[in-house]
Amino acid sequence: MHTLAVYLREARAQVLATWRTPQFMVPSVILPLLFYGVMGLGLSKGREEIAHMMLANYVIFAAIAPAMFGFGAGVAAEREAKLVELKQIAPLPAGGYLTGRLATALALIAAAIALLGGLAYIGGVRMEPGQWAATLGLGLGSTIPFALIGLNLGLRMGSQGATALANLVFLGFSLFGGLWIPLQAMPAWFGKIAVFMPSYHLGQLSQMFSGMQPFADVERHVAILAAMTLAALIGAVMAWRRQDA
Template sequence: MHTLAVYAREARAQIVSTWRTPQFLIPSLALPLLFYGVIGLGLSKGREEIAHVMLANYVIFAAIAPAMFGFGAAVAAEREAKLIELKQIAPLPAGGYLAGRLVAALALVATAIGLLGVLAWFGGVVMVPWRWAATLGLGLASAIPFALIGLNIGLRLGSQGATAVANLLFLSFCLFGGLWVPLDLMPGWIVKLAELTPSYHLGRLSMMLSGMTPMADVQRHVMVLAAISLAAVAGTWAAWRRQAA
């Protein structure tokens, strides 16, 4: 079978598996919508700017949980069940399992972000088409660094440890990224710590692309995100090779 067809079948299998796991699927879709509906739209009471700012933050928030838990806790559980070892000895191209997992996560994140966009549009958020596309597109792309971080967790820890660490990082990324509480309201040391997280830089870029803040330091944000992603790729590859040994 052609290599591309094998990748496509593995991706399809991972997507079907994800959509048949309601205990993971429903919270991943419902939490961003619930938070945004209550905080972004409900508490803003018609103030479009607040709803607009919250949308820029929540498209990043929507990507964190599926990526962290779909790759962290889920991969750790499959590794403990020896399913990953089975994938590694099966006639599957190197990286086929990981690519399939990533496609499944992106499909879930795309659904969550699409629903957020619809909710924001009906809630009165107004942007020109290219800003809608850029903001929602960044939210989708933001799943990649979080997924790579989650993979490092899933390939290195047991299922219980991976779940605990994924929860800790999920909360930390949301808090230190300024996705829940504006960093202007926090102590200076938290702001300095926040700059080490991908959620902070993605949040800043999302605010710029949505038109809520001027374009500034874009290159720095992109370079930090690239460095974090490359480090996560290296860690993932090393963990995968050790798993296969």
């Protein structure tokens, strides 16, 4: 029970620290909302099916930035400031620091996804309660693979390098994953790159859960996502242990 209380306090401290940093918090929450308002609702011109389809994409998009920058650029900056080393020698359970980071990312992403859902509903998107829950829940669950990928950057690179690469990965996941523009409207070679993007597979599942696509190849999408997540987890564990050495 004491260990759980320490985890909760560390998570609370990191969440509060982030929410008191508007230069990170506001873009993480507002950017997906602005994109969806302009591209999902503005360009749909009242066509519910387009707004519906774009919502399924943007709940995944909303998970990328907080996870990539919170775990990528954020961890790298704290490594350079020796704050990670301080956490490691402090009387904090193993994983407490990363649990706090994850809680922070989840809080930001949950806020962004809730606002997206509200805006979509106001814009005329209608789904069954189960579809709403599955679509928004998948967006929240997308935090895990993106956070692990970001953590690999944060533990292996300096602050400037991690920030630059996190930006590049963020753009790549969004564009090549088909989250901004449907892959059907892009050159054929985009589709060949998309299969290597976790954002693509999550976006496909989100389209199915929201009712915009029939359920097909679910096992393949899940298996590829599981393999990518496992690979990112192994890489992050190896990089974390190297910090201890």
